Amino acid sequence: MTIETIEYGEYGNNKYGYIDAHCHIEDKKFNRDRKEILKISRNKNVEIITSGVGLGGCKRALELKKKYDIHLTLGFHPHGVRAEDKVVDKIYSIIENNKKHIVAVGEIGLDIRDENIPRQRDIFNRFITLAEELNKPIVVHGRGLERMCFDIINNRVISMFHCYSGDEKLAKELIDNGHYISISTLICMSHHHQNLIKNLDLENIVVETDSPYLSPIKGEKNQPLNVIKVIEKIYDIKKEEGYEYPEIVNLIYKNTKKLFRI
Secondary structure (H helix, E strand, O other): OOHHHOOHHHHOOOOOOEEEEEEOOOOHHHOOOHHHHHHHHHHOOEEEEEEEEHHHHHHHHHHHHHHHOOEEEEEOOHHHOOOOHHHHHHHHHHHHHOHHHOOEEEEEEOOOOOOOHHHHHHHHHHHHHHHHHHOOOEEEEOOOOHHHHHHHHOOOOOEEEOOOOOOHHHHHHHHHOOOEEEEOHHHHOOHHHHHHHHHOOOOOEEEOOOOOOOOOOOOOOOOHHHHHHHHHHHHHHHHHHOOOHHHHHHHHHHHHHHHHOO
16 A cells, blocks of 8 residues: 555544644634534544643643643743743743643743743743653754753653754654654655654654644645644655554554653
């Protein structure tokens, strides 16, 4: 069977389990069709881990968890580096007070495109310490600063580098130290991400959409269902090594369950 013949309908059933390890279903871009998208995902056996970031995002994500029984992470995005300390404190308290509702702290981290890297580092460190106290893994946003993020983490907690776009050397180092690499829908378009998967074992690999962002379909909003397209592409790359499609699905599913303890 070639990758072109695999369809959602064939693999979206109880025989296979998929998990979108990182999306933003609480994003306002889903306000008009959120219920329908969640229903479609559930029908195709795609579990969802949504990531609430910022004050509003965390509050919306908590409400959605209560309403739809989805998995949840809460964090502070480095884009919010200019936020006042009292806002950071409120988000910290929300996470601290909702330990039983979350599977990880995040996304948190650094972004090379944002200002004030020292403040980003301070905030990142603070939330890593919180994750240590809560005994939770972290979801890392590390665009352009993946190595610095890893050095700051210093193996204090288990991490998942969301939408990993760093180099192969660091990816292998992360995996060797028990951390996880999340491959996004970018693999459908990006040779860099395709080469990463080609050269990495599937140990500690998980998959995500980062919906509503990073759509693999031009002109369409990304959605959790497209995590199946990530699996398809990984299969297309790894089948030369002898992997069967169900083997890849089940391995990545188990990786995700292990990481988030769900």
